[in-house]
Amino acid sequence: MAAIDEQITTNGSSSPTEPPRVGVDIRSLIPKLGLREYWYPALLDKEVSAKKGAYLKLLGDDLFAFRGKSGNVVITSNACPHRGAMLDHGNCLFPGFVTCFYHGYTFDEHGECVAVLGEGPDSPMVGRVKAKIYPTVTLKGVVFVWMGNGEPIDPVHGIPEDFFDPDVMVMSWINHWESNWRPTMENIDAHYAMIHKNAVRVLMRPFPNFGRGGRPYQIVQPHRMKQPGMDDNRSSSRVRDTNTDPQEYFPGLDAKWPHHNYRRYWTWMFSWADRRRARMNYPLTEEWGAGHHLPGIFRQNYGCKLFTRWIMPVTETRTRLWYFHATRPGNALGRLYERVHFTLIGNWLANKNFSEQDSKGSVYAYHNTREHLSPWDVHTLMWRKFILSSPELRAARAAAEGEQPPVEAARR
Numbered sequence: 001m002a003a004i005d006e007q008i009t010t011n012g013s014s015s016p017t018e019p020p021r022v023g024v025d026i027r028s029l030i031p032k033l034g035l036r037e038y039w040y041p042a043l044l045d046k047e048v049s050a051k052k053g054a055y056l057k058l059l060g061d062d063l064f065a066f067r068g069k070s071g072n073v074v075i076t077s078n079a080c081p082h083r084g085a086m087l088d089h090g091n092c093l094f095p096g097f098v099t100c101f102y103h104g105y106t107f108d109e110h111g112e113c114v115a116v117l118g119e120g121p122d123s124p125m126v127g128r129v130k131a132k133i134y135p136t137v138t139l140k141g142v143v144f145v146w147m148g149n150g151e152p153i154d155p156v157h158g159i160p161e162d163f164f165d166p167d168v169m170v171m172s173w174i175n176h177w178e179s180n181w182r183p184t185m186e187n188i189d190a191h192y193a194m195i196h197k198n199a200v201r202v203l204m205r206p207f208p209n210f211g212r213g214g215r216p217y218q219i220v221q222p223h224r225m226k227q228p229g230m231d232d233n234r235s236s237s238r239v240r241d242t243n244t245d246p247q248e249y250f251p252g253l254d255a256k257w258p259h260h261n262y263r264r265y266w267t268w269m270f271s272w273a274d275r276r277r278a279r280m281n282y283p284l285t286e287e288w289g290a291g292h293h294l295p296g297i298f299r300q301n302y303g304c305k306l307f308t309r310w311i312m313p314v315t316e317t318r319t320r321l322w323y324f325h326a327t328r329p330g331n332a333l334g335r336l337y338e339r340v341h342f343t344l345i346g347n348w349l350a351n352k353n354f355s356e357q358d359s360k361g362s363v364y365a366y367h368n369t370r371e372h373l374s375p376w377d378v379h380t381l382m383w384r385k386f387i388l389s390s391p392e393l394r395a396a397r398a399a400a401e402g403e404q405p406p407v408e409a410a411r412r
């Protein structure tokens with residue numbers, strides 16, 4: 001293991017002025033179907049009816065969700081353990097159980113075969129066959145599933161704290177990108193002033209600043225990387241200067257970019273919102289503060305709300321993105337306002353219009369060509385290395401090289 005880890009640590013420079021050093025290309029060491037020993041958001045509780053259940057695919061696994069006797073959503077493999085028929089083509093003929101359409105093997109929420117309708121009440125297979133059950137927990141209407149082979153970790157260390165706080169309201173939107181999951185998190189870099197320059201909410205502010213070199217992140221928790229100096233309780237939004245001309249001269253072009261500064265005609269109208277946001281607090285713990293979290297979570301503290309994008313590999317070429325919008329309304333009227341605002345405009349502004357622009361960098365790009373990285377790409381390198389530092393990948397590398405895995409490697 002030492003050999004590979006050594007090469008990994010040479011792949012990147014933390015200096016803001018020097019381009020990162022290129023050692024080995026570590027992209028290929030990251031699993032195409034993501035990390036497994038983690039909780040992931042699977043589907044919304046309301047998507048699972050009592051009679052039919054729902055098919056879903058996560059991390060390459062074909063899964064089936066149905067409602068168990070307890071009323072909770074249960075997730076099992078979609079392959080019937082008898083002879084592999086697809087459970088989503090069957091029905092829940094009895095409340096709390098799923099029955100395979102082929103020979104009638106019927107399973108309860110623990111995966112036990114409790115009846116075989118095709119063979120009759122005396123079937124010898126009852127109690128002898130078990131369907132694989134993936135552990136689940138339902139929080140604020142979202143069903144989370146443990147995709148690991150090991151024992152699930154305590155959900156409070158695998159699912160953001162917003163889902164456990166009764167004062168926090170969480171709304172969500174789901175989308176899919178036709179690309180692998182790996183590039184979807186690699187976008188703390190110089191893309192903002194290009195890809196997002198004409199998002200509606202970016203148009204309300206002066207043209208985005210040009211970069212002056214990326215800053216290395218800090219690993220502050222087993223699953224969290226954050227910007228150095230970031231306050232976990234405050235908005236990371238900055239008040240933008242509406243007076244300075246954003247145009248800069250590029251000598252190689254003998255021209256200025258951006259081409260013009262028309263935004264000065266309207267940005268002054270919105271600068272009060274910048275100032276207001278910068279004063280607001282949204283307290284978070286160090287474990288669940290803003291930044292990047294394994295297995296594929298990005299969080300941004302806007303002071304008035306918390307943005308979370310959680311990436312879920314579906315197949316090697318398809319990724320599901322959950323957008324969670326968390327706020328702390330003080331009363332019922334506040335909750336109503338948040339719901340109406342999110343439904344009518346907030347979700348569109350923040351997610352559909354702005355955040356979805358990032359999909360271009362994943363979908364319309366080759367991810368196997370040689371890279372020439374700049375200091376701005378230091379975050380991307382750090383994130384890749386952070387993924388590789390996950391205990392399950394360290395253990396896999398140790399096993400491949402015939403070494404004992406680190407003691408804690410099987411967990412977290």
Ligand code: FES
Pocket residue numbers: 080081082083084085100101102103104105
């Ligand atoms: S394959 Fe499912 S009952 Fe036979």
Ligand SMILES: [Fe+2]
Pocket residue numbers: 187191192196355358
């Ligand atoms: Fe972006």
